Amino acid sequence: MSAVASHPPVHAPMDQFERRDGQLMLAGVPLDELAEQAGGTPFYAYDLGLVGERMRRLRAALPDGLKIHYAMKANPHVGVVGALVRLADGIDVASAGELAVALAAGADPTNISFAGPGKRDPELLAAVEAGVLLNVESTGELERLARATDRAARPARVALRVNPDFELKKSGMKMGGGPKPFGIDSEQVPAALRRVAELGLGFEGFHLFSGSQNLRTEAIAEAQLKCFELAIALAADAPSPVRSLNLGGGFGIPYFPGEQRLDLAPIAANLADIAATAARRLAGAELVVELGRYLVGEAGIYVTRVIDRKASRGHVFLVCDGGMHHHLAASGNFGQIVRKNYPLAIGNRMDEPPSERCSVVGPLCTPLDLLGDHVDLPRAVPGDLVVVYQSGAYGASASPQAFLSHPPAREIVVGKA
Ligand SMILES: *Cc1c(COP(=O)(O)O)cnc(C)c1O
Numbered sequence: 300m301s302a303v304a305s306h307p308p309v310h311a312p313m314d315q316f317e318r319r320d321g322q323l324m325l326a327g328v329p330l331d332e333l334a335e336q337a338g339g340t341p342f343y344a345y346d347l348g349l350v351g352e353r354m355r356r357l358r359a360a361l362p363d364g365l366k367i368h369y370a371m372k373a374n375p376h377v378g379v380v381g382a383l384v385r386l387a388d389g390i391d392v393a394s395a396g397e398l399a400v401a402l403a404a405g406a407d408p409t410n411i412s413f414a415g416p417g418k419r420d421p422e423l424l425a426a427v428e429a430g431v432l433l434n435v436e437s438t439g440e441l442e443r444l445a446r447a448t449d450r451a452a453r454p455a456r457v458a459l460r461v462n463p464d465f466e467l468k469k470s471g472m473k474m475g476g477g478p479k480p481f482g483i484d485s486e487q488v489p490a491a492l493r494r495v496a497e498l499g500l501g502f503e504g505f506h507l508f509s510g511s512q513n514l515r516t517e518a519i520a521e522a523q524l525k526c527f528e529l530a531i532a533l534a535a536d537a538p539s540p541v542r543s544l545n546l547g548g549g550f551g552i553p554y555f556p557g558e559q560r561l562d563l564a565p566i567a568a569n570l571a572d573i574a575a576t577a578a579r580r581l582a583g584a585e586l587v588v589e590l591g592r593y594l595v596g597e598a599g600i601y602v603t604r605v606i607d608r609k610a611s612r613g614h615v616f617l618v619c620d621g622g623m624h625h626h627l628a629a630s631g632n633f634g635q636i637v638r639k640n641y642p643l644a645i646g647n648r649m650d651e652p653p654s655e656r657c658s659v660v661g662p663l664c665t666p667l668d669l670l671g672d673h674v675d676l677p678r679a680v681p682g683d684l685v686v687v688y689q690s691g692a693y694g695a696s697a698s699p700q701a702f703l704s705h706p707p708a709r710e711i712v713v714g715k716a
Pocket of ligand 1: 370372373391414508510511512547548549550589590591592593692
């Protein structure tokens with residue numbers, strides 16, 4: 300049995316959408332119309348207007364010349380990627396499948412980078428043929444890249460992903476420091492750089508990514524500075540000048556009670572210092588940050604309809620047509636250590652105050668299929684629409700959609716970036 304969460308009164312911010320006549324609205328469209336547009340429930344809706352606004356704020360805050368890439372595994376929906384191809388300076392892909400979507404959406408291959416462990420030979424070849432930058436994750440991959448692409452029409456463009464010897468403090472998911480499947484341990488990088496030259500690969504720079512979902516500005520700034528200093532030290536062994544330095548991202552969004560949106564100012568100030576130093580010490584290098592959920596997470600909702608309302612031994616359950624098979628993260632099974640509720644609302648009763656404590660569950664035959672554990676909501680009945688906020692990233696594509704053979708989630712984009 301899951302523990303009963305005590306329910307702190309303050310939610311993560313839920314102010315990004317308008318409401319009218321009790322209905323939640325996205326891009327001026329009320330929720331019931333969105334459900335029609337989607338062809339029914341359950342569905343995800345992504346508001347491109349919010350994605351555009353997020354991008355504009357970010358650009359206004361961050362230093363000029365800094366490149367902002369979109370890490371598309373956060374949300375690979377073609378409409379979202381299409382918008383970010385236009386808004387961002389590049390797309391970071393993690394498979395040949397994502398590469399194909401990025402190219403189809405019109406991304407310039409010059410500005411695509413491809414990271415991720417376990418790239419297979421056909422993926423390496425596809426990436427080199429397309430002319431994208433490969434972030435190499437291991438010394439073995441370097442050798443395979445050289446072999447797999449030795450007949451390619453053009454040389455591989457290579458950046459070494461570095462596994463630093465420190466990690467991003469208090470990050471939700473740690474992806475650097477200690478033994479890791481990601482990146483080449485920093486102490487092995489000098490030898491790997493010699494190998495890049497011997498193999499005749501085109502060296503372009505370094506990629507460092509030390510964590511994700513961080514809401515602590517000091518920790519992000521510190522990690523970026525340490526990554527930058529590490530890159531400067533490693534550049535001494537590089538076969539050619541560093542042209543691209545990807546400092547990762549890790550910018551988090553608020554999901555849970557008490558969490559607040561990131562204050563960009565200290566991160567921006569730190570990046571401005573880094574850019575100033577880079578102009579002297581890594582002249583000609585392009586600085587890149589790569590962001591996933593920060594660009595899209597708050598712009599999306601997941602909507603599921605109440606099918607049944609039942610009371611079991613005094614506790615109310617709203618049983619819905621969607622659940623963890625569409626939204627693993629909101630069920631608490633995608634990286635959370637202690638399960639917490641995503642922000643939830645009854646999207647057609649936005650004017651009504653909470654009047655009961657209930658649990659929101661999906662149609663799967665498992666107690667893991669829980670979208671809201673003891674949440675305070677207005678009294679909902681079958682037909683009502685439960686809205687899960689903060690669902691624009693790691694939703695549909697990060698969920699076990701085939702589990703129990705229910706239909707996949709519908710996805711729509713609304714608004715204009
Ligand atoms: C997943 C990933 C990202 C995006 O992380 P977010 O938390 O969505 O910002 C960026 N870079 C790399 C290398 C990743 O694997």
